[in-house]
Amino acid sequence: xxxxxxxxxxxxxxxxxxxxxxxxxxxxxxxxxxxxxxxxxxxxxxxxxxxxxxxxxxxxxxxxxxxxxxxxxxxxxxxxxxxxxxxxxxxxxxxxxxxxxxxxxxxxxxxxxxxxxxxxxxxxxxxxxxxxxxxxxxxxxxxxxxxxxxxxxxxxxxxxxxxxxxxxxxxxxxxxxxxxxxxxxxxxxxxxxxxxxxxxxxxxxxxxxx
Numbered sequence: 001x002x003x004x005x006x007x008x009x010x011x012x013x014x015x016x017x018x019x020x021x022x023x024x025x026x027x028x029x030x031x032x033x034x035x036x037x038x039x040x041x042x043x044x045x046x047x048x049x050x051x052x053x054x055x056x057x058x059x060x061x062x063x064x065x066x067x068x069x070x071x072x073x074x075x076x077x078x079x080x081x082x083x084x085x086x087x088x089x090x091x092x093x094x095x096x097x098x099x100x101x102x103x104x105x106x107x108x109x110x111x112x113x114x115x116x117x118x119x120x121x122x123x124x125x126x127x128x129x130x131x132x133x134x135x136x137x138x139x140x141x142x143x144x145x146x147x148x149x150x151x152x153x154x155x156x157x158x159x160x161x162x163x164x165x166x167x168x169x170x171x172x173x174x175x176x177x178x179x180x181x182x183x184x185x186x187x188x189x190x191x192x193x194x195x196x197x198x199x200x201x202x203x204x205x206x207x208x209x210x
Contacts, residue, residue, distance in 0.1 A: 009047050012037045016054045017099045062100040063126050066093045079146040088183045094167040095179040102171050
């Protein structure tokens with residue numbers, strides 16, 4: 001029996017990411033993934049139950065990486081410093097994982113997020129997890145007096161929308177400038193409508209939290 005290895009698993013996932021990004025989830029077959037990864041079809045099933053499992057693994061590992069970025073943010077810093085770090089981390093994840101993020105957006109646009117199957121349910125769970133984090137983060141901003149009183153859920157969706165649409169444009173127009181270079185612009189854009197004190201000094205740099 002073939003011995004399993006971390007390197008082989010990564011090669012399979014890398015091949016799947018490329019194919020899913022090029023052809024979409026539905027039109028990609030396990031045979032094609034095996035061929036691109038230079039392994040036998042049987043080897044695929046040593047690591048993954050099926051094509052859906054491969055896809056979920058790609059998305060979940062990407063989300064775990066983004067979650068680690070968020071967890072690195074210090075609980076001791078003030079909200080405004082952390083807000084800039086959060087935006088930077090989100091953009092850096094998309095910049096460093098262009099194919100995974102493009103794949104996520106393509107399948108989301110194909111409405112797989114709302115399918116009543118395992119993929120759809122897991123997509124919605126991950127979406128809810130991100131929304132919950134953003135909501136709690138916005139509540140912290142209000143508790144510290146940095147944001148004016150509002151529904152933290154809507155504020156979280158607003159911030160996520162600003163970032164997500166910026167990433168979408170960057171990905172699908174093949175912009176060459178570093179995505180993280182837009183951190184301060186998005187930070188200021190959000191605070192223009194959400195800051196409790198419109199005379200706040202919101203200048204400053206960005207700390208790399210990778």
